[in-house]
Amino acid sequence: MGSYKLSGAAASDIAGIFRFGIRKFGLGMADKYLDELEALFKELPDRPELAGDASVFAHNLKYYRYKAHVLFYIMEEPGRIFIIRVLGKRMDFIRHL
Numbered sequence: 001m002g003s004y005k006l007s008g009a010a011a012s013d014i015a016g017i018f019r020f021g022i023r024k025f026g027l028g029m030a031d032k033y034l035d036e037l038e039a040l041f042k043e044l045p046d047r048p049e050l051a052g053d054a055s056v057f058a059h060n061l062k063y064y065r066y067k068a069h070v071l072f073y074i075m076e077e078p079g080r081i082f083i084i085r086v087l088g089k090r091m092d093f094i095r096h097l
Contacts, residue, residue: 001042001043001046002042002043002044002045002046002079002080002081003042003045003079003080003081004041004042004044004045004073004080004081004082004083005076005080005081005082005083006083007082007083007084007085009084010083010084010085010086013085013086013087014034014037014086017034017037017069017086018033018034021033021034033067036066036067037066037069037086040064040066040071041071041081041083044064044071044073044081045075045078045079045080045081046079048062048075050064051063051064051073052064052065054072057072057094057097058074058084058097060074061073061074061084061097062074062075062081065089068088068089069086069087069088069089070086070087070088070089071083071085071086072084072085072086072087072097084097085097
């Protein structure tokens, strides 16, 4: 299983996702969604074929769509990713990256 590191912005994104999830869906569903995101964060480093190319935004940037969100990250080294942002799929990516 791979490892990951969050940028400060990504950590803030996740906190916001969690708060929104609690308000909209309740604590149980918000916890479940965060658990799913964390599992994905650990899976992506070992499955680079799942990622899309987002280098149009930044050099070596990758993306992965998950439910209502899009993860943007770079491979730091084999088996390790650095997550830049976790944005809502309807957000203006250029503005927030």
